[in-house]
Amino acid sequence: MTVVTVEELRKRVEASFGQVLDDLVALVRIPSVSADSFDQTRLHASAEAVAGLLEGVGVSAVISSAPAPSGKPGRPAVLGRRDGADGAPVVLLYAHHDVQPAGELDGWDQEDPFEPVVRGGRMYARGSADDKAGVVAHVGALRVLGDELRVGVRCFIEGEEEVGSPSFSPFLRQHHADLGADVIVVLDSTNWKVGIPALTTSLRGLAECQVEVRVLEHALHSGMYGGPVIDATTLMCRLLATLHDENGDLAVAGLLGREAAPVDYPEEDFRADAAVVDGYRLAGTGSLPSRLWTRPAIGIVGFDATSVARRSNTIAPTCRAALSLRVAPGQEPAEAYEALRSHLQAHAPFGARVTVTPGELGPAFLAAGETAMTGLAHWALTTAWGAQSVEIGVGGSIPFIADLAREFPDAEILVTGIEDPDTRAHSGNESVHLEELRNAVLAEALLLARLSGTLEG
Ligand SMILES: [Zn+2]
Structure with missing residues (x-):
C-alpha cells in the first residue's frame, strides 16, 4: 500500500492547479442555465463535459435523469463511480453543474459573463464559484x-x-444503490471569509402560512359604526405585533431554537453586510450567529389591505397576510407551523375570526455534532488553509440536503464549499477566489487520503 505525506499532496495540488483552472474555464464557457426559458441543450453539453472530467481521473461516469413528481423530465445529472478497496468506506461527492442566468449585463464588469476574466486573484464568470468550482x-x-x-x-x-432540484428525491430513490455512501461531501456552501474555512453545520427550515382576520361580514361606513368595531387591518396589526416581545425576540410558545457555535461576527460587520439604516437597534437577544442561524425568525412577506389610492371611508372587514417562518435546525417544520397557527388563533384580537392556511414546509438541517468525521473534516480544512476552520450556519435552506439526509440516514453529511462573502453567487460579477479553490482541492485530497488510510503520520 503506497502512502503519501501532507507536504507531498500539497506539492501535487500546486503542480496540477493549472489543470483545475483549465477545467473550470472549460466548464464556465458552457452556459448551463437550468431555468426553463433557457436553451436546455447546454445542460447536456455541460453534463457531458463533467462526465469527461470524471472519466479523466479514473471515475466511470454516466449521465442520467429522473422525472419530477410533476411528470416533467428531470435535467441531466452526472453519476460517477470508482470502486474502492475491500472494506474501505464509500464517499459520495456532490456538486451541481447548472447555473443561474447571467442577469442584467450591466451588473457585470465584463462583456460576456460566460467568458472568464481573472483579476486580483479571482476568476469572474457566472458559475465560476456556484458551483463549477465545486x-x-x-x-x-x-x-x-x-x-x-x-x-x-x-x-x-x-x-x-x-x-430547486425538482427531481432530486425521485432521482435519489432511483439511484439509491449507486449513491449509497458512508460520508457525503457537499461542496456548495460558503467559507467564513477568505482565509478561514468553514463547515456548514446547520441550515434553517421553512414554514409558510397565510392568515386572515375577519371582523365583519361586509364593509361598513366608518362614521356610522366606527368605535365599537375596529377595522380588520388594525386588528391584523395588533395580532402580528404579538409575534415579538419588546426586545424583538419571538414570543410564540413552542418554537424551538438553540445557540450557534461561537463565531466572531461583529455587529458593525453585520450592519454593513445588511445595510441597516442608522439608528436601528438590532432585534432579539443572544449572539448574532444564533439569531441568524439557529433560532427561528418570522417575517411578514405579503400583506393584503386596501391600498391608499383605492381607499373609501369604510371599516375594512378582512385583512390577509403571508408569513414566512424560518424554522430553527432541530425542529420539524410541521411542528413549528402548528405552534405558529395556535399562537395566531389564541391571540385573535377582540375575538375576531382568525383563519390560518398552511403553505410550503421545508426541513431544516442540523449536522450530527462532534463526530470522528467532523473532526477529520476540520483537520483537513485547517491543514489545507493553515487557519483554524470554524462551524457556521446558514439562515436559509438548501432543501436537497434534507433530501440527502432522509434518503441516506446513516451517512454523515459534510457541507462546505469554495464561496466567500465576496463571491456574489447569483449576482453580477460572481467570482471565485483562486487561492480558496486551491485550498479546497487540497482539503478534499487530504480527507480522501485520510479516509483511505494512506496518509503518513
Ligand atoms: Zn450552488
Missing part, C-alpha cells in the same frame, strides 16, 4: 491521488440545483 475541486482532489485512493468514490453532479 465540480472541479472534486475532480482536482481525485486527480492528485493515485494508488493512495482506496475509498470507494461516488459522484453526484446535479443539473437542476438552481431551479
